[in-house]
Amino acid sequence: xxxxxxxxxxxxxxxxxxxxxxxxxxxxxxxxxxxxxxxxxxxxxxxxxxxxxxxxxxxxxxxxxxxxxxxxxxxxxxxxxxxxxxxxxxxxxxxxxxxxxxxxxxxxxxxxxxxxxxxxxxxxxxxxxxxxxxxxxxxxxxxxxxxxxxxxxxxxxxxxxxxxxxxxxxxxxxxxxxxxxxxxxxxxxxxxxxxxxxxxxxxxxxxxxxxxxxxxxxxxxxxxxxxxxxxxxxxxxxxxxxxxxxxxxxxxxxxxxxxxxxxxxxxxxxxxxxxxxxxxxxxxxxxxxxxxxxxxxxxxxxxxxxxxxxxxxxxxxxxxxxxxxxxxxxxxxxxxxxxxxxxxxxxxxxxxxxxxxxxxxxxxxxxxxxxxxxxx
Numbered sequence: 001x002x003x004x005x006x007x008x009x010x011x012x013x014x015x016x017x018x019x020x021x022x023x024x025x026x027x028x029x030x031x032x033x034x035x036x037x038x039x040x041x042x043x044x045x046x047x048x049x050x051x052x053x054x055x056x057x058x059x060x061x062x063x064x065x066x067x068x069x070x071x072x073x074x075x076x077x078x079x080x081x082x083x084x085x086x087x088x089x090x091x092x093x094x095x096x097x098x099x100x101x102x103x104x105x106x107x108x109x110x111x112x113x114x115x116x117x118x119x120x121x122x123x124x125x126x127x128x129x130x131x132x133x134x135x136x137x138x139x140x141x142x143x144x145x146x147x148x149x150x151x152x153x154x155x156x157x158x159x160x161x162x163x164x165x166x167x168x169x170x171x172x173x174x175x176x177x178x179x180x181x182x183x184x185x186x187x188x189x190x191x192x193x194x195x196x197x198x199x200x201x202x203x204x205x206x207x208x209x210x211x212x213x214x215x216x217x218x219x220x221x222x223x224x225x226x227x228x229x230x231x232x233x234x235x236x237x238x239x240x241x242x243x244x245x246x247x248x249x250x251x252x253x254x255x256x257x258x259x260x261x262x263x264x265x266x267x268x269x270x271x272x273x274x275x276x277x278x279x280x281x282x283x284x285x286x287x288x289x290x291x292x293x294x295x296x297x298x299x300x301x302x303x304x305x306x307x308x309x310x311x312x313x314x315x316x317x318x319x320x321x322x323x324x325x326x327x328x329x330x331x332x333x334x335x336x337x338x339x340x341x342x343x344x345x346x347x348x349x350x351x352x353x354x355x356x357x358x359x360x361x362x363x364x365x366x367x368x369x370x371x372x373x374x375x376x
Contacts, residue, residue, distance in 0.1 A: 002189065005048040007032045007041075007073070008055030012143045013097055013178065017052060020182045027189070034069065038076055045080045045092065050189065053077060053096045056112070059148055063107045070111035071118070078122045085126050093129040093195065094119060095188055097181075100136050100174075120198050129195035131188055131202050133181070140178030140241070141248035150212065151175065151242070155249040158219045169213025177241040180206045208238040215242075222246045226257045230274045230363075266290045267353070279361040283307075286348040286356070293345035294375040302338040305357040306330050310350030314376050315342045323376075330355070343374040 004021065008014045009031035021027050030044050034055065045051070057069045077094070085091055096119055102112040116132055123130040143149045145156030150173070157164050184204055187193045196202060218232070222243055225231055234243040262269045267285035274280040286292050286309075296318055304313070308330040315324040318341050328334045329350070338344050348354040362370075 066111035309354030
């Protein structure tokens with residue numbers, strides 16, 4: 001059992017780290033909060049295997065808080081680690097989240113640099129492994145909007161149709177996704193990362209480069225996708241991380257949204273999702289005895305999945321006249337593909353309404369539909 005102490009447990013990074021550890025049976029997590037006092041910190045450290053020092057302030061009401069929360073707490077932590085080593089010979093590793101602003105001579109930057117120096121001296125004089133992250137702009141779920149993260153602020157405001165302020169759209173941003181930080185934390189926890197030499201910082205493997213203008217454009221696109229149904233490339237890289245972050249800022253009343261529904265005497269057709277280069281997803285229904293389709297395509301292909309009811313698919317080759325029939329049902333999942341050059345239809349041959357999922361390899365274009373009527 002690894003006993004972990006987290007300072008700043010109620011902060012953005014602290015809360016994400018707790019969630020990453022939640023389902024691990026091999027760890028025991030203890031939390032230290034700002035109001036807990038020095039005695040509790042000493043007591044917790046007496047029974048700790050590794051410290052994740054995530055506490056700190058960056059926008060206090062009084063600049064004196066920089067000293068108390070960023071410097072004094074780090075000094076108190078180091079003093080206790082020295083005490084424990086001298087009494088037990090145990091060097092407790094420390095993981096500390098600093099900031100790239102530690103290079104600046106601002107009150108915040110200076111306080112972070114002082115905290116770094118305290119930990120570097122600790123590592124120089126005692127066998128205490130120290131891992132310091134100089135983090136750039138970290139984004140992800142639960143980051144406080146309208147505070148110090150442009151991503152959090154933009155996500156929060158755009159999700160609520162509120163205005164955002166952009167002073168320089170070309171301003172460059174270096175971003176790190178909180179889940180990537182968590183992965184580095186876990187690597188240290190599992191002993192897969194040796195402590196760097198004094199003065200060397202731990203780098204998060206994945207960093208993203210963008211601009212304020214491009215960031216705003218992406219996030220506005222996420223908002224617009226509910227109207228257009230057009231999804232961006234949200235499965236990888238920066239766009240994936242930003243989309244996951246964006247939806248985490250949705251108010252609960254916006255967890256759902258309506259999509260277009262087209263109804264006639266046959267049933268209904270509902271569009272679900274469109275993609276820039278991988279087609280679109282829809283579903284349709286058919287009343288008992290109803291036949292849908294009766295057309296062919298030159299290039300478009302489709303995949304059908306009956307999820308309720310009984311279906312008869314019929315095909316006829318447009319040149320040779322060869323025909324083919326097959327039956328599927330919602331009982332056994334089975335994909336049926338349409339083939340270019342074959343006219344096709346689907347009939348509900350069951351006793352209940354039929355529901356069919358549909359994927360087409362291209363988004364429907366009313367000006368060039370590649371769909372030509374030809375009943376079987």
